[in-house]
Amino acid sequence: MSASPVPPTPPPGPRSARPNVAVTLDGEEVLAFPGETVLALARRLGVPIPTLCQLDGVSVYGGCRLCVVEVEGEHRLPLACATEVSADMEVRSTSAELRDHRRRIVALLFAEGSHVCAACVASGACELQDLATETGVDHVPYELTFPSHEVDASHPFFVLDRDRCVLCTRCVRVCDEIEGAHVWDIAQRGSDARLIAGMDQPWGEVASCTSCGKCVAACPTGALYHQGTASGERRPDPGLIAFLADARAGVWEPRDNGAVSQPRDAAGPHEQGTTP
Amino acid sequence: MTTSSTRRPRVATAWLAGCSGCHMSFLDLDEALFDLAERADVVFGPLTDAKVFPTDVDLTLVEGAVTNTDNLELAQAIRANTRVVVSFGDCAVTGNITALRNALGDPSELLQRVYVEHPDLTGVVPTEVVPGLLPKVLPLHEVIGVDVYLPGCPPTADRIKTALFALLDAIEAGEDIASVAAARAPGDLRFGN
Numbered sequence: 347m348s349a350s351p352v353p354p355t356p357p358p359g360p361r362s363a364r365p366n367v368a369v370t371l372d373g374e375e376v377l378a379f380p381g382e383t384v385l386a387l388a389r390r391l392g393v394p395i396p397t398l399c400q401l402d403g404v405s406v407y408g409g410c411r412l413c414v415v416e417v418e419g420e421h422r423l424p425l426a427c428a429t430e431v432s433a434d435m436e437v438r439s440t441s442a443e444l445r446d447h448r449r450r451i452v453a454l455l456f457a458e459g460s461h462v463c464a465a466c467v468a469s470g471a472c473e474l475q476d477l478a479t480e481t482g483v484d485h486v487p488y489e490l491t492f493p494s495h496e497v498d499a500s501h502p503f504f505v506l507d508r509d510r511c512v513l514c515t516r517c518v519r520v521c522d523e524i525e526g527a528h529v530w531d532i533a534q535r536g537s538d539a540r541l542i543a544g545m546d547q548p549w550g551e552v553a554s555c556t557s558c559g560k561c562v563a564a565c566p567t568g569a570l571y572h573q574g575t576a577s578g579e580r581r582p583d584p585g586l587i588a589f590l591a592d593a594r595a596g597v598w599e600p601r602d603n604g605a606v607s608q609p610r611d612a613a614g615p616h617e618q619g620t621t622p
Numbered sequence: 623m624t625t626s627s628t629r630r631p632r633v634a635t636a637w638l639a640g641c642s643g644c645h646m647s648f649l650d651l652d653e654a655l656f657d658l659a660e661r662a663d664v665v666f667g668p669l670t671d672a673k674v675f676p677t678d679v680d681l682t683l684v685e686g687a688v689t690n691t692d693n694l695e696l697a698q699a700i701r702a703n704t705r706v707v708v709s710f711g712d713c714a715v716t717g718n719i720t721a722l723r724n725a726l727g728d729p730s731e732l733l734q735r736v737y738v739e740h741p742d743l744t745g746v747v748p749t750e751v752v753p754g755l756l757p758k759v760l761p762l763h764e765v766i767g768v769d770v771y772l773p774g775c776p777p778t779a780d781r782i783k784t785a786l787f788a789l790l791d792a793i794e795a796g797e798d799i800a801s802v803a804a805a806r807a808p809g810d811l812r813f814g815n
Contacts, residue, residue, distance in 0.1 A: 456716070460725065463814025464718055464775035475813055484771035484803075484811045485715045485763060492717075492724035492758075509725075578815070 370418075370436040378431040385413055385426035388439055395439050396448055396480055398455075398473060399514035400427045401564055401584055403591030404523050407515050412451055412477070415439050423447070448481045457488040458537065460509035461567070467580040468568030474512060495540060500550030503573055504562055511541050511569040516584075517561030524590055529555045541569070560587065631680040631793050633658070633786075635667030635710070636700055638693040639720045639759065640686030642668070643776040644711035648683070650779035651786075662790060675699040680793050683710040683772075683786075687720040688760045692753035701766035706789060706799050710782075712775040712813055714762040719775075721759040729755045770803050775815045784810055 365377035371384075371393060378387045383406075388395045398410040406428045413426040418436035426439070438444070455461075455474060463469045477483075495508035518530040518541075529552050533542045544552035562570045563583040571580045589601055637645060645668055651658065658664070665679060666672045675696065682704040688694055701707060712718035726732060733747045733755070762768055772785050785806075792802045 460722075461813075462716075462718055462722065464712055465722070466814065469814040472814075479808050479812050482808065482811065484773055485709065485761070485768070487763075489764070490717060490721070490724075490761070492721060494725035 367431050367433055369431050369434070372437070372439055380431075382431050383427060384415055384424070384429045384431060384435075384437055387431055388426060393439050394480075395426050396477055397427060398477060398512065398566055399516065401516045401519070402588035404516070404519040404564075404587060407519065410451065410455075410512070410514060412448055414444060414447055416441055416444060445481065449483055452477050452481050452483045453486045453488060455512050456483070456486045457490050458493070459491075459512065460493055465577055466510065466568040467571045467575045467577060468510070468582070469578045471581055472568060473566035491537075498543065498549045499573070500548035501555070501557070501573075502550060503557055504549070504559065505571055505573055505575075506541065506543070506549055507569050507571075508540055510567045512567055513539055513541065514566060516564040516566065516587075517541070517570060520560045520564045520587055524587060524594075525556060525558050525560050527554045527556050527558075530561060560590075563587065631662040631790055632665045632676070632678060633662045633790075634665050634675070634679045634682040634700070634704065635669065636675075636682060636684045636686075636696060637668050638684060638686030638696065638714065638762070639689035640711060640713040641719070642685070644683075644685035644713075644774075645669075647711075647774075647776035647779055648782055651783055652779070654779075654783050654787075658786065661794075675703060677703045679704045681706045681708065681786075681789055683708045683782075684714050684762055685710045687713040687717045688756065688762060688765045689720055689723075690753040690755050694756065694765060697762060697766050706769045706793065707762075707766065708770045708772055708785070708789070709762045709768045710772050711777055712773055715771050715773045716813070717759050717761045721761075724758050728757050769799050771811075773811055773813045775813070781810050 363380050365379045367378040367380055367382070369376055369378045369387065371388065371391065376387070376391060385395055385397065385400065395415065396412045398412050399407045400413065408425045408428040411425065414423040415426045416438040417424055417429070423444070452474070456478070461474060463472070463475050466472065469475060493509055497508065498506040513532060515532060518532065521530050522528040529543055529549075531542055532539050533546055534540055543549040544554065549555065562572060563586045565571075565582060566584070568580055585601060592599060635645065635648065649655070664670055665676050682700050684697070684700060684707060686693065688697055709715045713720045717724065723729060723732070737743050737747045738745055770785070770789065772781065774781060788802045788805070789799065792799055
């Protein structure tokens with residue numbers, strides 16, 4: 347790793363404090379940072395909790411409900427991503443009931459989209475495909491809806507295939523919070539909910555889009571991809587978003603993929619597909 | 623006929639609406655096909671050329687979705703004569719590529735367009751020899767009861783081998799099939815390829 351040009355500063359929030367909140371996670375007593383979420387605690391300790399809409403570097407959405415956990419004394423199942431630890435909290439990250447809930451959620455996502463892995467650009471690098479394997483979804487016990495949403499290929503570099511969209515809003519949040527362009531939104535509700543660009547325009551006509559490609563990097567499925575990507579060729583880069591968020595907070599750390607961070611000007615555009 | 627506990631297991635495969643890729647992957651069992659032949663009789667499927675689905679089958683791997691009346695009849699014959707039905711590959715499990723036509727709605731409009739409105743064809747939708755299309759392509763479990771799901775496009779030969787021999791073990795030992803499915807490693811399940 348080359349010398350970091352910006353001195354590392356402690357990140358804001360929980361990590362600057364000491365872990366002093368006693369929590370029980372799956373029967374083991376552990377110490378959490380004040381303000382730490384159950385999900386962050388579990389990840390720090392290597393306890394797997396499945397997630398889909400959660401993305402490091404952007405705000406919490408809590409839409410997919412995959413990270414539900416059980417907390418002693420709570421009737422409802424709180425979301426690990428949106429629940430901060432509190433003293434003497436007893437959390438269970440897995441149980442027969444939780445596994446059943448997660449399987450149902452994944453199966454319902456398959457049922458309401460058109461997720462044909464064999465013909466998808468994301469096959470082999472898809473978080474939904476991986477979740478089916480992880481949660482044990484071997485078939486969809488609900489009626490498959492076979493939707494026929496519009497594909498938007500109007501952008502010169504990218505394509506939006508709404509049939510593969512799981513409405514996780516990663517792209518919405520990334521574009522708004524990191525790029526500051528706010529091209530994406532969800533229109534309508536329930537089964538009519540759909541991802542729209544600009545004022546429900548063709549993506550290619552949205553003047554505020556900077557073509558940075560962060561939405562494409564962040565998409566967990568094959569809904570957003572580069573023009574010309576063939577089946578199984580899509581390579582998402584969700585870690586890019588946390589890297590950019592950290593970098594803007596003044597923390598320069600090497601990427602998981604071995605790339606070494608550099609000041610923005612020296613490194614040039616990190617995002618694939620950036621306009622020349 | 624001997625009882626199922628003393629005779630060799632009877633195994634079938636079936637090819638509904640699919641590309642035969644799952645059967646190609648089945649052939650990729652290579653030397654394990656000898657192991658299969660040693661302990662079971664393969665009584666139906668593209669590899670046997672039998673015309674009518676036999677009775678008293680222990681295990682049937684069903685490739686493909688249900689898209690026409692032939693598929694429907696064969697699926698029902700399979701269920702009526704098989705102890706353990708395996709939904710074999712993504713087309714059987716989800717409809718997969720075969721079900722892409724569902725987004726276009728009822729196929730009668732499509733047939734009209736292709737066979738009747740097309741200037742070079744006979745002007746009638748063919749009804750002889752070819753089976754009629756169902757309004758919607760269905761995964762196998764929406765048509766008949768399915769005992770085990772083996773996703774993949776196609777399932778790899780390793781996954782087929784693991785499932786096939788675990789199921790044969792359970793059938794021979796008279797064990798519960800659900801326990802075999804529950805004992806699968808997560809990696810044995812994967813949609814797509």
